[in-house]
Amino acid sequence: MILNNEKIIKALEYIKSEDDNTTQETLTMCQIPAPSHQEKKKAEYVLEKFKEIGLLNVHMDAVWNVLGTWPGDGDGPVIMLAAHTDTVFPIDTDVTVKKEGSRYYCPGINDDTHAVAEIMAVAKAMVRYDIHAHGDIIFCANVCEEGLGDLKGVKYIFNNDNNIDAFVSVDNPVTGGVVYTATGSHRYKVTFTGNGGHSFADFGLPNPIHAMGRAIAKISDFKAPKLPKTTFNVGVIEGGTSVNTISASASMLMDIRSDSDEELERLTEEFMNAVESAVEEENARWDADKPQVKADIEVKGVRPAGTQDPDCPIVTAAFDAARMLGIEPELRDESSTDANIPISMGIPAITIGRGGNEGGVHTVHEWFEPVESWLGPQRDLILILLLAGFEDVAEPVIKKR
Ligand SMILES: [Zn+2]
Incomplete structure (x- = not known):
């Protein structure tokens, strides 16, 4: 002993x-x-x-x-x-x-x-x-x-x-x-950028904030298993300058967590797809000759599960x-x-x-x-x-x- x-x-x-x-x-x-x-x-x-x-x-x-x-x-x-x-x-x-x-x-x-x-x-x-x-x-x-x-x-x-x-x-x-x-986690910052302009005079421009809204709407509908515990969260959103400005940029912080690396990878892929299709949909919504919205995804952290x-x-x-x-x-x-x-x-x-x-x-x-x-x-x-x-x-x- x-x-x-x-x-x-x-x-x-x-x-x-x-x-x-x-x-x-x-x-x-x-x-x-x-x-x-x-x-x-x-x-x-x-x-x-x-x-x-x-x-x-x-x-x-x-x-x-x-x-x-x-x-x-x-x-x-x-x-x-x-x-x-x-x-x-x-x-x-x-x-x-x-x-x-x-x-x-x-x-x-x-x-x-x-x-x-x-x-x-x-x-x-x-x-x-x-x-x-x-x-x-x-x-x-x-x-x-x-x-x-x-x-x-x-x-x-x-x-x-x-x-x-x-x-x-x-x-x-x-x-x-x-x-x-x-618990593993993947954290990302997504920055949506576009031309930006006046909300009335330049109406018809693809809008970075609207594109981000489309992305968040898709993310809100993600499915995550109870076990292994898996979660997702858009934790911070930023962007915009005034009520009558089409913003030139907007950004959000995304957190995905899971006890399983497979679930982490799966949700990360869904997240990437959501951002990509949100941008495509926002651009397709308006005339093709207008300056397009883009999204840039930056990795903020990766912790393995x-x-x-x-x-x-x-x-x-x-x-x-x-x-x-x-x-x-x-x-x-x-x-x-x-x-x-x-x-x-x-x-x-x-x-x-x-x-x-x-x-x-x-x-x-x-x-x-x-x-x-x-x-x-x-x-x-x-x-x-x-x-x-x-x-x-x-x-x-x-x-x-
Ligand atoms: Zn500590």
Whole structure:
């Protein structure tokens, strides 16, 4: 039993005793602005911390992911424990921490800054008590998890040479939460353009806004299965200058999501066809010698889909680790996370919850309350040891690729 191991008992106690420092680290880091694609300063901070802790091969890669390795004592599976440095908040957002009662308020304080502090706490405990799993543990503070980041950080890691056998991201509001599916998404911006003119004097010109309306009408009638869950949405429309102007342009943002890549592809094709025929119909509606409307489709994001068995070893291990500490584990629905990339490649991966209480995620009123927050990193430590194997008390549940 892993909890009876002398080193583990000490490491868990240490993580608990370090909890104020972990909170302090969270407060320091969340005051470094780090929107997706602008995480460099925060990443540099993490880089120094990883070195200070004593991880090996600490480096920042080309896209500003920060990685550090704690070597295994055998040739067990390689496990990556990750948390993301980026936030959804623009660079000029006020990120001064405010304390009210026992709550700390700061945009991005939980998602996912507190998780970065958590994985540092895990690394510290492993180094301090010389805890080596059978396989290497790679600690990773990755960039670009949030919408506009389009998983750039984790895509970079898995698209380049790597020997990672399983991936765990700490990025869920419920400590015992386990996300095991990967909802894929395709996002597009469609810009309809035309000559534009006066609504009365130039009447008879094909109209970009009307063409967009035709496209949206078609999209509204799309069919999507309940299972695998598949959705579509035109989320933003823009365009037009005045009520009596035939606009020269109009644009819309389209979001298609599914747990199945086939459904994603099918709906994407229907969407492309809808835009094309909307343009054709709008042009055909008016005289052929008039300047025509065109549509340009720009890809804004692609996240691959994938599923795992809810009873697969990595999920079971996450449940076991939580229960050992008295945390109630639960399967969660939010399913577009950094784990999407490894899941879509068939590599075992999950996203698990952060410690402590939290709320207001993705709003400027985001707050963190350090209540039993040490349970997060304690569970993370046990989980990675179960996955990679530890001494003679835990056989690795992950197989090497
Ligand atoms: Zn997040």
